[in-house]
Amino acid sequence: MPDSAPPHQHADASPPIPAPKFQGPQPIDGVRHIIAVASNKGGVGKSTVSTNLAVALAKQGAKVGLIDADITGPNLPTMFGLPAGFQANSEQGLHPIDRYGVKLISIGFLLPVGSPVVWRGPMIGTGVKQLLRDVPWGELDYLILDLPPGTSDATMTAAQDVPLAGAIIVSTPQQVALEDAAKAIAMFEKLTVPVLGIVENMSYFITPDTGQRLEIFGHGGAEAAAEEHAIDFLGAIPLATEIRAGGDDGRPIVEFDPDNPVAQAFRDIAQRIAAKADVLAQMAPPAAPAHTAQANRPAPAAPTPNERSVI
Numbered sequence: 320m321p322d323s324a325p326p327h328q329h330a331d332a333s334p335p336i337p338a339p340k341f342q343g344p345q346p347i348d349g350v351r352h353i354i355a356v357a358s359n360k361g362g363v364g365k366s367t368v369s370t371n372l373a374v375a376l377a378k379q380g381a382k383v384g385l386i387d388a389d390i391t392g393p394n395l396p397t398m399f400g401l402p403a404g405f406q407a408n409s410e411q412g413l414h415p416i417d418r419y420g421v422k423l424i425s426i427g428f429l430l431p432v433g434s435p436v437v438w439r440g441p442m443i444g445t446g447v448k449q450l451l452r453d454v455p456w457g458e459l460d461y462l463i464l465d466l467p468p469g470t471s472d473a474t475m476t477a478a479q480d481v482p483l484a485g486a487i488i489v490s491t492p493q494q495v496a497l498e499d500a501a502k503a504i505a506m507f508e509k510l511t512v513p514v515l516g517i518v519e520n521m522s523y524f525i526t527p528d529t530g531q532r533l534e535i536f537g538h539g540g541a542e543a544a545a546e547e548h549a550i551d552f553l554g555a556i557p558l559a560t561e562i563r564a565g566g567d568d569g570r571p572i573v574e575f576d577p578d579n580p581v582a583q584a585f586r587d588i589a590q591r592i593a594a595k596a597d598v599l600a601q602m603a604p605p606a607a608p609a610h611t612a613q614a615n616r617p618a619p620a621a622p623t624p625n626e627r628s629v630i
């Protein structure tokens with residue numbers, strides 16, 4: 320008489336362990352809008368724009384957090400006037416600091432000047448995830464992510480781990496920067512993250528002596544790119560010594576020179592972003608169950624043994 324059980328099964332076999340399900344981006348409790356500031360190109364002003372937008376939103380009465388997601392090149396401590404590495408010996412470890420009304424965290428708080436972070440991609444992704452999830456953010460209207468250049472691990476992690484309200488693309492006016500901005504727009508579209516719009520930074524220069532307007536890098540390219548990609552043009556920020564100096568001295572222009580027209584340009588962009596994020600949130604469908612949420616987003620990278628804790 321043949322055995323009724325198939326030959327590969329034992330009578331006491333344990334039930335199979337279900338494969339882990341990709342849960343999709345999960346909200347952070349208490350945080351309303353998570354907004355990424357990105358560009359494919361380096362040095363176009365992402366950190367400057369992130370800093371001044373965060374401070375502008377805070378000055379308009381919003382509760383704002385800011386994550387320096389540029390793990391290998393954190394610049395926000397300098398832009399907020401905080402000394403590099405000042406939390407290296409803190410008993411609390413890495414923790415956010417309230418500065419100019421903004422709750423800021425950066426891995427630069429742990430690193431003395433000149434110390435490089437030499438991490439592979441998966442570790443960078445883990446670092447960003449910890450800055451998002453392992454920090455007691457409390458109630459926030461906006462959590463802004465200052466991303467590193469490129470279509471990097473930090474960007475992928477952010478898009479896959481949290482429901483981004485949208486991304487702001489920063490570009491300068493010259494063709495090579497606009498080409499990179501187009502790639503950033505395409506990347507967010509692939510990640511099904513709405514693009515809130517494009518900011519043209521270093522758009523023009525007003526000569527201090529004659530008041531003449533010089534368009535050093537060209538002008539209007541970002542506006543044309545916005546039209547071409549059917550996204551909003553959020554505004555233009557001039558090339559201005561005060562912006563550079565404010566970044567180097569840790570004195571954001573929106574905080575320290577609020578009557579400067581440049582500060583007004585940042586405030587106008589902040590207002591447009593706030594309005595857009597609210598509209599998108601109202602239009603969003605009700606939250607789907609975790610196992611089906613954002614099912615069309617790519618699965619997150621598997622953790623590797625190299626992953627390391629930053630907090």
Ligand SMILES: Nc1ncnc2c1ncn2[C@@H]1O[C@H](COP(=O)(O)OP(=O)(O)OP(=O)(O)O)[C@@H](O)[C@H]1O
Nearest residue numbers: 361362363364365366367468557558559562563566
């Ligand atoms: N509108 C501006 N006028 C003058 N200087 C500016 C302006 N925007 C940015 N800068 C200066 O340009 C430099 C690069 O800016 P920033 O660090 O914000 O760029 P980034 O895109 O974040 O760079 P990275 O890709 O390295 O992260 C900084 O010294 C900053 O002060």
Ligand SMILES: [Mg+2]
Nearest residue numbers: 365366389394
């Ligand atoms: Mg930067």
